[in-house]
Amino acid sequence: MAQQENDDTSEQQAGRSLTMSRAMVEAIAHEMREDDEVFYMGEDVADYGGIFDSTEGLLEEFGRDRIMDVPISETAYIGAAVGAAQAGMRPIAELMFVDFFGVGMDQIYNQLAKNTYMSGGSVNVPMVLTAAVGGTYNDAAQHSQTLYGTFAHLPGMKVVVPSTAYDAKGLMHNAIRDDDPVVYMFHKRLMGIGWLPAPDGPKTGVPEDDYTIPFGSADIKREGSDVTVVTLGLHVHRALEAAADLADDVDVEVVDLRTLVPLDTETIRDSVAKTGHLVVVDEDYRSYGVTGEIIASVAEAGLDDLDAVERVALPDVPIPYARPMEDEVVPGVDDIAAAVRAARGDE
């Protein structure tokens, strides 16, 4: 897989590899050593290390004042994080599942996202809200959503969605150092947990030193000339698998958005100008979401470049619990390949 920012590919091949969770934790630990104002709070983030390993090992190094388990009240602890951020600290607060955002939503979209504006710039909110997202492991309708589009729709939050360990570390450094609120959405299936095996792609070489990946820079994970597939998170890996399956017939380019806000429309438009065929793949719901937004942003600026458009997303239904039914609604490799063929007119 292409690693755009990595100039030293030999180090990546011969050196150590990390899971995505370990890469995230490495960035958090680095920032906590550099800056005493950085701390982490959430449900089961201390003794348990995060139920998806997002804080594994941090309690031992930093102790309970900086790695804090909180009671089950998202309103209380996200609100506390917003206040701490406004007072000059750099909190990281974790939503155990993004599906739980509803019980703390006022703190997220009216306080975290708007307080810089509402205060006339007299305070800012330099915090990170991390959240586990995604399905594919039969956890049913209230624990399987991605909800990327919901957060990206509401102004005032940057929205980050990593797909590899290398990207996860660089994006986490950038998120913690950002002076504005960042929502960092990590897909459970990519973390590299024993009971939830990841596909092959997300575990990558990761430099030991710190580095940042700027927001608003999409990454071309696979270059191709025939069809552009724009996607994010887990579906980057499914798109790459579909592209490999189709390689004899169709040359597919895979664009990994990496951040939804800010959105790198330039990379998407340049790719579509080259290929003429756009397929957008998203694990979030189909309507009023990422797929429609990407297609509209391309059409607005370059309608003439578009010969064909397809979108592959979750249908507008609660995500089923039963494995065959969940597999049916979550876009799979075959669904992406079929959409690529359809965009080429050779269904």
Add this chain to the structure above:
Amino acid sequence: MSGTDDRVAVETSDRWPDDADEDVGVVVNWFVAEGGHVEEGDSICEFQVEKVSVDVPAPVSGTLAEIVIGEDEEFERGDRLAWIRPV
């Protein structure tokens, strides 16, 4: 193959969780590829037994000469997971 060279075995008996009844584990992740350099004490792989994840540190610094138990493969307590050629 053991005893024919100076390679050091990577094994898990001293890392096995004290309260585990199970004697079979599964390797979840390798963090170094064959041929890669390892430093003594660095986590080189992770296994799981009874849903507990355990990191395995490199017993010596050197080159990871051979991975015996690959990712998602099961092994029994005491089995050798890999060989390191010290430097």
